[in-house]
Amino acid sequence: MLRYALRRLLWVLPSVLAVSLVSFYVLTLVPPEPGISVEERRERFYDLPRFVNVSPIDLRARIDEAVARLVAAEARGEKDREAAEDLRRLGGAALPVLLPKLDELGPAEREAVVAELAPLARRMGIASEGRLRDSATSVVFWNRLWESRGVDFEEGTARSAVQRYARYGTEARARQLRELDTFVLPYLFEALEVPDSFVEVERARRLVDVLVHVTEGAEEDLGPGASVARAKAVVQGWQRWWLVHETDYQRLTGARRVAAFVTQTQYGKWVYESVALGLAEDDSGRPLWDELARRARVTGSLLTVGLLGAYLISLLLGSVAALRRGTWIDRGVGVFVLLPYAASPAVLAVLAARWGASTSAPWTWAVLLLSLALMADPTRHHRDALLPVLASEHVRAAIARGMAPWRVVVVHGIRNAAGLLAARLVTELPLAVTAVFVLERALGLPGLGEATIVAVARRDVSWLMAMAVWGAVLAVAALVVSDVAQATLDPRLRQSLLVGQRRTT
């Protein structure tokens, strides 16, 4: 049975994947609002394909484009400020690709490109203004630099330089990183962790200092004496920045290029951001998972206690109706359970809210109303399942020999009913979630429903994706609990489950 439950639980992954893919597709059908800036488009990944990126743009592609534009502008006798700005932004990371590439260009074109590297040299702190004033001198400067320092622009050198700096933080090591410029960005982000203590804040501050320098302040600085909370927020801001801009500073080769088909997509970025980094925020800027966990406690407790209440009431009423079959009690129970069902949770919620339930003990009211609204279906099923048990010969014989009818219900009926109610859980749960959302709205309970209503109005993709995934996990959990409970209670079903037959038969 344990093996069966584990096998079923493995279905959580493909189920969640399928649900999240479909939900993501639906939610990203909405076009971006007009007038949105280029940077905002990038931050929200609108420029990336949705699920598959067959030609991801990396550092090399950006350098090729910038150089081509500078060369074209040179041929026209003009300057392309945007391409020059791109080259400066790409910085040290571009040098291992760009400097060898200069040999392929003609003298005039080479000088035009090199002229745009002067601001970079200043940022790296490796040349004075005077040395780069003349184009021909600049070409010689960069050629010599690459001959003497090219070996520093290697993965191992850069990584160990970053690690040493993170640990010791001396000015000499900081200067070394600044000289490598954006080439060290991947290794800085490897070393940058969300701080939990003051010691870690100091380490993060050192790394953020270099980040601010080489990106010319793309994100916030972390000054001395910052609190842990502030440091956390700043580091998370930088991590998100890197998520958006990482391919500007890295080449995609080999396995990374293959992985980029999936990772450099809107969906890939969303998964990485929310699952791996845990960075996702709802539209109000609150951490998504914290908010989800806080609200799931309210909704989860309502669902659990409400369903439990409904099942307990239905066991009692169903048993009474079956024992008094055909009498006014049976019919009375039928009407009693039908009334709240027909009234629906919305009507019950309005009545309760008008009586002031939202101000006095709203949670208790919600549980009570939920139990009442959900009891019709299990009561009917329990009653119908108990009738053949009561009519069976061994039970009639036991009653004839003086056994109390209520003992029959307890001994034979409850086991029967529990299996039946477990089977109904799968269909009952979606109804219960709907009812909980209604009750939360009417009684002002801060659960998932309340936040989802706000998220729909704001088109908050992060929250709605989280809800879709939560819904899928809940669905699979209900299926597993239902199957295991049924199999535990019914040996015949246990056999069929273990040999691999499905519940849909």
Add this chain to the structure above:
Amino acid sequence: MSELRDEAAARGRWYGRRLRRSRRARLGALLLALMGLAAIFLEVLAAPAPIVAFGDGTPSLLPAISRPSDYRHLTPAEVAARHAGDTTVWPLWTYGPETVTEAGPAAPMSAAHPLGTDQQGRDVWVRALYGTRLAFGLAFVTLSVAVALGIAIGALAGYFGGLWDEVLSRPIELVQAVPTIVVVAVVRAASADTSLWIFAVAVASVKWAEVARLVRAEVVRLSEEDFVVAARALGAGDVRLLLHHILPHAVRPALVAVPFGLASVVLLEVAAAFIGLGVPGSWGSMLAEGLDPAAPAVVPLAGGLALGWMIVGSYLLAEAVSEAASARVATTATEF
């Protein structure tokens, strides 16, 4: 072989007879039929335009349907002025659900306004009547799509078995347990369109699973029946076997889900409208107005009673249908 198939058809006729004899089925059907008639002939009962108008030599039949935009935003006085010289036959109540009546906001009950008016001066009774059409329309569209999809997927999974079954049964299981309200929320966020169609598609994308489950189980059972085995032995192909021999019988038990589906779709829409995700003008939005203490209590009351009427009707019918179906199974061994 035809005798074998006739036997299966006879079971169906017996099931129909049993259903017709059930008092609960008759009462449920009556409740739903009354509502259904009101939904179909709504413009005869209440509309902002005349049923028929003869003016300038050209007759105009049900202009509230043919030219709704001409009347939607007119006050009753303006509509009366428009047809001043015409020969007209008016509906019982001359308001639409959006018409702001001359009685003003929160007017008490009167002959002209059987349930009074809401905070905006709209007739509450007429709003509840129009909610009926919305509820039936939504249930019809949703269940049509869900039943068609469910039959197709359930039949494929049940008949072909093996990999087909494996691939199709998992989504059936999962979709059945997914909270529909979350699906509705996702679709609502993706589309600014609050029309019935989008909502119906969102709900149908979940509801098909229940039908598919029932059809699959029935197709698996029927595939082993003598008349199917005989037809296969005589050389019938897969398509003929499925469409001609199996599906006609497999569909009937699946239709048991329809009355239950009617109630669940309407209840879901009311819940969605209550939290602002439904179709405007439904009973759910009337109920949501009840949360405002200043709103007349009759608005949520009318919405709640109309909803209760429909749910009781479909519940009684569903109970009877389900009982007849289970009785058929119980007596199959003795009767046939």
